[in-house]
Amino acid sequence: MGFRILGTGTALPERVVTNDDLSEFLDTSDEWISQRTGIKTRHVCTTDSLDDLATRAAEEALSYAGVDASELDLIVCSTTSPDHIVPAQATAVGERIGAACPSFDVAAACAGFIFALDVADGWFARGRARRVLVVAAERYTRLMDWHDRSTCVLFGDGASAAVLGDGGEGFISVHLSTKPDLEVLEVPGLSGSSPFNVSEPRPCTLSMHGGEVFKYGVTSIVQEVRKLAADAGITPQDIDHFVFHQANGRILDSAITRLGIDGDRVVRTLADTGNISSACIPLALDKLVRTGELAAGEYVAMVGFGAGLTTGSCLLQWDEKSAGAATLAKTPSDLSD
Numbered sequence: 001m002g003f004r005i006l007g008t009g010t011a012l013p014e015r016v017v018t019n020d021d022l023s024e025f026l027d028t029s030d031e032w033i034s035q036r037t038g039i040k041t042r043h044v045c046t047t048d049s050l051d052d053l054a055t056r057a058a059e060e061a062l063s064y065a066g067v068d069a070s071e072l073d074l075i076v077c078s079t080t081s082p083d084h085i086v087p088a089q090a091t092a093v094g095e096r097i098g099a100a101c102p103s104f105d106v107a108a109a110c111a112g113f114i115f116a117l118d119v120a121d122g123w124f125a126r127g128r129a130r131r132v133l134v135v136a137a138e139r140y141t142r143l144m145d146w147h148d149r150s151t152c153v154l155f156g157d158g159a160s161a162a163v164l165g166d167g168g169e170g171f172i173s174v175h176l177s178t179k180p181d182l183e184v185l186e187v188p189g190l191s192g193s194s195p196f197n198v199s200e201p202r203p204c205t206l207s208m209h210g211g212e213v214f215k216y217g218v219t220s221i222v223q224e225v226r227k228l229a230a231d232a233g234i235t236p237q238d239i240d241h242f243v244f245h246q247a248n249g250r251i252l253d254s255a256i257t258r259l260g261i262d263g264d265r266v267v268r269t270l271a272d273t274g275n276i277s278s279a280c281i282p283l284a285l286d287k288l289v290r291t292g293e294l295a296a297g298e299y300v301a302m303v304g305f306g307a308g309l310t311t312g313s314c315l316l317q318w319d320e321k322s323a324g325a326a327t328l329a330k331t332p333s334d335l336s337d
């Protein structure tokens with residue numbers, strides 16, 4: 001049994017920080033950040049907790065889907081920047097929305113939403129779920145070294161969610177991969193205060209070799225889109241919407257050129273939000289849903305990549321019961337043209 005996406009929702013903190021705001025305390029400029037990344041602003045938590053954002057995104061998605069929290073069979077949260085180490089971020093959402101189902105987190109960095117969807121797909125396939133809430137919630141501003149201009153200008157906070165229902169076709173294709181390399185992008189865990197620990201504490205802040213992640217991002221998008229299209233017996237040009245991880249506008253530009261796809265089909269949200277890790281993909285999908293750009297019959301390809309180095313990609317075909325589906329735009333004969 002497959003699934004379809006019934007509803008989506010997003011929550012961003014109110015505080016918007018511009019590139020000029022950052023240049024007040026960092027040796028940087030709006031010109032550098034805009035040109036090298038495409039980011040103009042990011043939303044950052046001030047008084048909001050990640051529980052607040054994740055819950056708001058979940059409630060929006062549930063309301064869009066017309067699903068009550070009591071109907072949920074599973075909550076999976078994708079996060080690597082949770083409010084709680086114990087219990088799971090998903091469990092905090094479950095408590096706030098009044099759900100009584102199992103809940104746990106998935107940690108696959110910026111590819112986490114696709115990994116979480118794949119976990120949910122397994123529950124549908126085994127007949128264990130009819131309704132699943134997948135939330136991606138990230139508060140990377142808590143993981144930044146705010147003296148490091150090469151990383152802290154890139155990230156923001158936010159949460160986005162999708163409610164899945166049984167009965168759809170599910171994945172046409174899905175691929176998950178990890179090429180283990182901790183050096184490229186890492187946030188060490190907490191050192192704690194054990195009286196027995198004698199090793200040197202490491203700061204719990206993000207360090208990254210940006211150029212390597214950049215190349216990995218472009219290569220991942222290109223390879224994954226080609227694989228997804230080949231699995232479906234179509235070409236990349238036949239795919240109607242591309243929802244890629246939003247790390248850098250130049251990564252998107254380079255992938256678009258190499259794939260020879262129409263840039264207008266690639267959703268872009270990073271100018272307003274920056275990189276919100278695993279929340280980027282559901283947020284971009286929510287934008288497509290809410291702006292009425294999705295029609296039944298259309299193909300949607302998603303690719304996430306990041307720390308790990310980890311990649312997740314999937315191809316879905318929207319149907320008339322999927323979130324935001326406009327009237328049937330394509331018949332099977334249109335698709336084979």
Ligand code: UT7
Pocket residue numbers: 027028029032033036037110149150151153185208209210211212213214217247248275277305306307
């Ligand atoms: O979600 C996945 C995780 N992250 C990513 O996907 C990030 C992928 N990587 C990138 O987006 C880019 O590699 C960066 C935006 C991180 C860096 O861009 P770049 O074009 O690769 O710049 P660079 O690291 O080669 O640095 C070029 C120069 C350096 O100065 P020098 O050595 O040439 O004098 C940097 O110190 O730019 C300097 N620089 C900055 N200057 C002003 C680095 N950050 C900044 C800054 N403002 N914020």
